[in-house]
Amino acid sequence: MPLDEYRRKRDFTKSPEPKGKVQKARRPAKAPARFFCVQKHLASHLHYDFRLEHNGTLLSWAVPKGPSLDPKIKRLAMHVEDHPIEYGTFEGVIPEGYGAGIVMLWDRGTWEPETDDVDAALKKGDLKFTLDGFKLKGSWVLVRTRGYARRSERDRRQGPDPRPSDGRSWLLIKHKDEWSGDLDIAEFAPLSVKSELDFHEILAEDTPAVWRTNRPVEGGETGAMLRDIIEKAAALKAAKAAAPKAAKAAALKTAKAAAPKAQRSRVKQPARRTKR
Numbered sequence: 606m607p608l609d610e611y612r613r614k615r616d617f618t619k620s621p622e623p624k625g626k627v628q629k630a631r632r633p634a635k636a637p638a639r640f641f642c643v644q645k646h647l648a649s650h651l652h653y654d655f656r657l658e659h660n661g662t663l664l665s666w667a668v669p670k671g672p673s674l675d676p677k678i679k680r681l682a683m684h685v686e687d688h689p690i691e692y693g694t695f696e697g698v699i700p701e702g703y704g705a706g707i708v709m710l711w712d713r714g715t716w717e718p719e720t721d722d723v724d725a726a727l728k729k730g731d732l733k734f735t736l737d738g739f740k741l742k743g744s745w746v747l748v749r750t751r752g753y754a755r756r757s758e759r760d761r762r763q764g765p766d767p768r769p770s771d772g773r774s775w776l777l778i779k780h781k782d783e784w785s786g787d788l789d790i791a792e793f794a795p796l797s798v799k800s801e802l803d804f805h806e807i808l809a810e811d812t813p814a815v816w817r818t819n820r821p822v823e824g825g826e827t828g829a830m831l832r833d834i835i836e837k838a839a840a841l842k843a844a845k846a847a848a849p850k851a852a853k854a855a856a857l858k859t860a861k862a863a864a865p866k867a868q869r870s871r872v873k874q875p876a877r878r879t880k881r
Protein backbone atom coordinates (compact mmCIF):
# COMPACT_ATOMS: atom_id res chain seq x y z
CA MET A 606 0.00 0.00 0.00
CA PRO A 607 1.39 3.38 -0.96
CA LEU A 608 0.82 5.01 2.45
CA ASP A 609 1.96 2.12 4.69
CA GLU A 610 5.33 3.66 5.50
CA TYR A 611 3.74 7.06 6.14
CA ARG A 612 1.30 5.52 8.65
CA ARG A 613 3.80 3.15 10.26
CA LYS A 614 5.97 6.10 11.28
CA ARG A 615 3.20 8.03 13.00
CA ASP A 616 0.91 7.74 16.01
CA PHE A 617 -2.29 9.49 14.91
CA THR A 618 -3.62 9.58 18.46
CA LYS A 619 -0.76 11.98 19.22
CA SER A 620 -0.17 13.80 15.96
CA PRO A 621 -2.55 16.24 14.25
CA GLU A 622 -1.29 15.10 10.84
CA PRO A 623 -3.91 13.52 8.55
CA LYS A 624 -4.09 9.73 8.43
CA GLY A 625 -4.96 10.04 4.80
CA LYS A 626 -6.25 7.68 2.18
CA VAL A 627 -5.06 6.92 -1.30
CA GLN A 628 -7.37 8.84 -3.55
CA LYS A 629 -8.64 7.50 -6.80
CA ALA A 630 -6.45 8.98 -9.49
CA ARG A 631 -8.22 12.19 -10.38
CA ARG A 632 -7.31 12.04 -14.03
CA PRO A 633 -10.48 11.87 -16.12
CA ALA A 634 -10.56 13.09 -19.72
CA LYS A 635 -10.42 16.71 -18.73
CA ALA A 636 -7.97 16.21 -15.92
CA PRO A 637 -7.79 18.76 -13.13
CA ALA A 638 -4.33 20.13 -12.55
CA ARG A 639 -1.94 18.16 -10.37
CA PHE A 640 -1.28 19.60 -6.91
CA PHE A 641 2.18 20.38 -5.56
CA CYS A 642 3.38 21.91 -2.33
CA VAL A 643 6.47 22.68 -0.30
CA GLN A 644 6.24 22.41 3.48
CA LYS A 645 8.92 24.09 5.53
CA HIS A 646 9.50 21.72 8.42
CA LEU A 647 11.42 22.59 11.53
CA ALA A 648 12.11 19.18 13.04
CA SER A 649 15.45 17.77 14.17
CA HIS A 650 16.77 19.78 11.24
CA LEU A 651 15.13 22.52 9.22
CA HIS A 652 14.21 21.23 5.77
CA TYR A 653 11.71 21.75 2.98
CA ASP A 654 9.40 18.89 2.01
CA PHE A 655 8.75 19.01 -1.71
CA ARG A 656 5.61 17.11 -2.77
CA LEU A 657 4.09 16.30 -6.16
CA GLU A 658 0.65 14.74 -6.58
CA HIS A 659 0.85 11.52 -8.57
CA ASN A 660 -1.50 8.51 -8.71
CA GLY A 661 -3.53 9.57 -5.67
CA THR A 662 -0.70 10.34 -3.26
CA LEU A 663 2.02 12.94 -2.83
CA LEU A 664 5.47 11.88 -4.01
CA SER A 665 7.81 13.43 -1.46
CA TRP A 666 11.39 14.60 -1.21
CA ALA A 667 13.05 16.27 1.80
CA VAL A 668 15.23 19.15 0.63
CA PRO A 669 17.56 20.22 3.48
CA LYS A 670 18.47 23.62 2.01
CA GLY A 671 15.20 24.25 0.21
CA PRO A 672 14.67 24.91 -3.50
CA SER A 673 17.00 27.31 -5.29
CA LEU A 674 15.98 29.47 -8.23
CA ASP A 675 19.59 29.49 -9.45
CA PRO A 676 20.16 26.82 -12.15
CA LYS A 677 23.80 26.56 -11.05
CA ILE A 678 22.75 25.42 -7.57
CA LYS A 679 21.77 21.76 -7.26
CA ARG A 680 19.86 21.00 -4.08
CA LEU A 681 20.00 17.59 -2.43
CA ALA A 682 16.52 16.07 -2.25
CA MET A 683 16.07 12.85 -0.26
CA HIS A 684 13.22 10.74 -1.60
CA VAL A 685 10.95 9.89 1.34
CA GLU A 686 7.69 8.00 1.75
CA ASP A 687 4.55 9.00 -0.16
CA HIS A 688 2.20 11.25 1.79
CA PRO A 689 -1.60 11.44 1.56
CA ILE A 690 -3.06 14.18 -0.62
CA GLU A 691 -4.67 15.86 2.41
CA TYR A 692 -1.21 16.33 3.91
CA GLY A 693 -0.54 18.91 1.22
CA THR A 694 -2.47 21.64 3.01
CA PHE A 695 -1.40 20.69 6.55
CA GLU A 696 0.23 23.34 8.69
CA GLY A 697 0.73 23.14 12.43
CA VAL A 698 2.61 21.65 15.32
CA ILE A 699 3.52 17.96 15.61
CA PRO A 700 4.02 17.76 19.37
CA GLU A 701 5.88 14.46 19.54
CA GLY A 702 6.92 11.38 17.63
CA TYR A 703 8.01 11.15 14.03
CA GLY A 704 8.71 14.56 12.50
CA ALA A 705 8.01 16.36 15.80
CA GLY A 706 8.28 20.06 15.17
CA ILE A 707 6.51 22.79 13.24
CA VAL A 708 5.18 22.48 9.70
CA MET A 709 4.56 25.57 7.58
CA LEU A 710 2.87 25.46 4.17
CA TRP A 711 5.60 27.42 2.39
CA ASP A 712 4.34 27.11 -1.18
CA ARG A 713 1.50 25.45 -3.07
CA GLY A 714 0.16 25.33 -6.58
CA THR A 715 -0.06 22.99 -9.53
CA TRP A 716 2.50 21.05 -11.54
CA GLU A 717 2.73 19.50 -14.99
CA PRO A 718 5.17 16.79 -15.98
CA GLU A 719 7.26 17.60 -19.05
CA THR A 720 6.89 13.97 -20.11
CA ASP A 721 4.02 11.64 -21.00
CA ASP A 722 5.10 8.90 -18.62
CA VAL A 723 5.79 10.03 -15.05
CA ASP A 724 6.38 6.48 -13.77
CA ALA A 725 8.99 5.81 -16.44
CA ALA A 726 10.68 9.13 -15.64
CA LEU A 727 10.76 8.27 -11.92
CA LYS A 728 12.16 4.84 -12.66
CA LYS A 729 14.81 6.37 -14.86
CA GLY A 730 15.57 8.93 -12.17
CA ASP A 731 15.03 12.01 -14.32
CA LEU A 732 11.72 13.84 -13.92
CA LYS A 733 11.29 17.18 -15.67
CA PHE A 734 8.29 19.28 -14.74
CA THR A 735 6.78 22.75 -14.63
CA LEU A 736 5.58 24.37 -11.40
CA ASP A 737 2.94 27.03 -10.98
CA GLY A 738 3.08 28.02 -7.33
CA PHE A 739 3.17 31.34 -5.48
CA LYS A 740 6.93 31.22 -5.02
CA LEU A 741 8.18 28.50 -7.35
CA LYS A 742 7.39 28.64 -11.05
CA GLY A 743 8.72 27.50 -14.37
CA SER A 744 10.73 24.46 -15.38
CA TRP A 745 12.58 22.17 -12.92
CA VAL A 746 14.13 18.74 -12.83
CA LEU A 747 14.59 16.06 -10.18
CA VAL A 748 17.54 13.79 -10.98
CA ARG A 749 18.50 10.70 -9.00
CA THR A 750 22.16 10.61 -8.01
CA ARG A 751 24.51 7.85 -6.96
CA GLY A 752 24.60 9.12 -3.38
CA TYR A 753 25.28 12.38 -1.71
CA ALA A 754 28.18 11.53 0.57
CA ARG A 755 31.26 12.99 -1.02
CA ARG A 756 34.00 11.01 0.64
CA SER A 757 37.22 12.42 1.91
CA GLU A 758 40.58 10.97 0.87
CA ARG A 759 40.91 9.47 4.35
CA ASP A 760 37.48 7.79 4.17
CA ARG A 761 38.27 6.35 0.77
CA ARG A 762 41.49 4.80 2.04
CA GLN A 763 39.52 3.05 4.76
CA GLY A 764 37.66 0.89 2.29
CA PRO A 765 34.26 0.69 0.64
CA ASP A 766 31.58 3.26 1.41
CA PRO A 767 29.67 2.08 4.49
CA ARG A 768 26.70 4.07 3.27
CA PRO A 769 26.23 3.03 -0.34
CA SER A 770 23.51 4.81 -2.24
CA ASP A 771 20.07 3.43 -1.50
CA GLY A 772 18.60 5.24 -4.46
CA ARG A 773 16.98 7.91 -2.29
CA SER A 774 19.34 10.76 -3.16
CA TRP A 775 18.09 13.09 -5.84
CA LEU A 776 18.96 16.62 -6.88
CA LEU A 777 16.37 19.36 -7.35
CA ILE A 778 17.50 21.80 -10.02
CA LYS A 779 15.88 24.86 -11.57
CA HIS A 780 16.08 25.09 -15.33
CA LYS A 781 17.09 28.42 -16.81
CA ASP A 782 13.97 30.33 -17.80
CA GLU A 783 12.14 33.55 -17.01
CA TRP A 784 11.51 32.29 -13.45
CA SER A 785 15.14 31.46 -12.62
CA GLY A 786 17.49 33.94 -10.98
CA ASP A 787 19.90 34.44 -8.12
CA LEU A 788 17.30 35.60 -5.59
CA ASP A 789 17.40 33.52 -2.38
CA ILE A 790 13.71 32.60 -2.38
CA ALA A 791 13.77 30.90 1.05
CA GLU A 792 15.10 34.11 2.61
CA PHE A 793 13.08 36.50 0.45
CA ALA A 794 9.74 34.77 1.02
CA PRO A 795 10.02 32.92 4.35
CA LEU A 796 6.37 32.91 5.42
CA SER A 797 3.38 30.59 5.03
CA VAL A 798 1.24 30.89 1.89
CA LYS A 799 -1.66 29.51 3.93
CA SER A 800 -1.63 31.73 7.02
CA GLU A 801 1.09 34.28 6.22
CA LEU A 802 2.56 33.29 9.59
CA ASP A 803 6.14 32.51 10.55
CA PHE A 804 7.14 29.45 12.63
CA HIS A 805 6.86 31.17 16.02
CA GLU A 806 3.39 32.48 15.14
CA ILE A 807 2.24 29.03 14.03
CA LEU A 808 3.55 27.71 17.33
CA ALA A 809 1.82 30.52 19.24
CA GLU A 810 -1.50 29.48 17.70
CA ASP A 811 -0.84 26.11 19.28
CA THR A 812 0.48 25.50 22.79
CA PRO A 813 4.04 26.63 23.49
CA ALA A 814 3.60 25.27 27.01
CA VAL A 815 3.86 21.76 25.63
CA TRP A 816 7.15 22.68 24.08
CA ARG A 817 8.78 23.94 27.21
CA THR A 818 8.49 20.54 28.84
CA ASN A 819 8.24 18.11 25.97
CA ARG A 820 10.27 19.38 23.07
CA PRO A 821 12.60 17.24 21.01
CA VAL A 822 16.18 17.12 22.21
CA GLU A 823 18.08 19.57 20.08
CA GLY A 824 21.59 20.83 19.90
CA GLY A 825 23.54 23.23 17.75
CA GLU A 826 21.97 25.50 15.22
CA THR A 827 18.55 23.83 15.11
CA GLY A 828 18.32 23.83 18.90
CA ALA A 829 19.13 27.53 19.03
CA MET A 830 16.58 28.26 16.31
CA LEU A 831 13.95 26.24 18.14
CA ARG A 832 14.61 27.98 21.47
CA ASP A 833 14.34 31.35 19.74
CA ILE A 834 11.05 30.33 18.10
CA ILE A 835 9.62 29.01 21.37
CA GLU A 836 10.52 32.28 23.11
CA LYS A 837 8.87 34.34 20.38
CA ALA A 838 5.79 32.11 20.45
CA ALA A 839 5.53 32.39 24.22
CA ALA A 840 5.89 36.20 24.02
CA LEU A 841 3.15 36.35 21.38
CA LYS A 842 0.86 34.17 23.42
CA ALA A 843 1.47 36.08 26.65
CA ALA A 844 0.86 39.40 24.91
CA LYS A 845 -2.35 38.09 23.37
CA ALA A 846 -3.62 36.93 26.75
CA ALA A 847 -2.77 40.26 28.39
CA ALA A 848 -4.27 42.60 25.82
CA PRO A 849 -5.92 40.91 22.87
CA LYS A 850 -5.89 44.01 20.62
CA ALA A 851 -2.44 45.37 21.27
CA ALA A 852 -1.01 41.89 21.43
CA LYS A 853 -0.08 41.37 17.86
CA ALA A 854 1.75 44.67 17.59
CA ALA A 855 3.66 44.20 20.81
CA ALA A 856 4.66 40.66 20.07
CA LEU A 857 5.60 41.49 16.53
CA LYS A 858 7.86 44.20 17.86
CA THR A 859 9.59 41.65 20.07
CA ALA A 860 9.84 39.20 17.22
CA LYS A 861 11.17 41.81 14.84
CA ALA A 862 13.85 42.92 17.24
CA ALA A 863 15.12 39.36 17.34
CA ALA A 864 14.58 38.48 13.70
CA PRO A 865 17.16 38.98 10.99
CA LYS A 866 16.35 41.89 8.72
CA ALA A 867 15.57 39.74 5.71
CA GLN A 868 12.81 37.96 7.62
CA ARG A 869 10.87 41.09 8.43
CA SER A 870 9.07 41.69 5.20
CA ARG A 871 5.77 39.90 4.96
CA VAL A 872 6.03 38.96 1.36
CA LYS A 873 3.41 36.55 0.20
CA GLN A 874 4.73 36.28 -3.29
CA PRO A 875 7.96 37.47 -4.80
CA ALA A 876 8.07 39.80 -7.77
CA ARG A 877 8.48 38.23 -11.15
CA ARG A 878 12.01 36.94 -11.65
CA THR A 879 14.35 38.99 -13.71
CA LYS A 880 15.65 37.33 -16.81
CA ARG A 881 19.13 35.98 -16.68
Ligand code: MN
Nearest residue numbers: 646654667704
Ligand atom coordinates in the same frame (compact mmCIF):
# COMPACT_ATOMS: atom_id res chain seq x y z
MN1 MN B 1 9.68 16.68 6.88
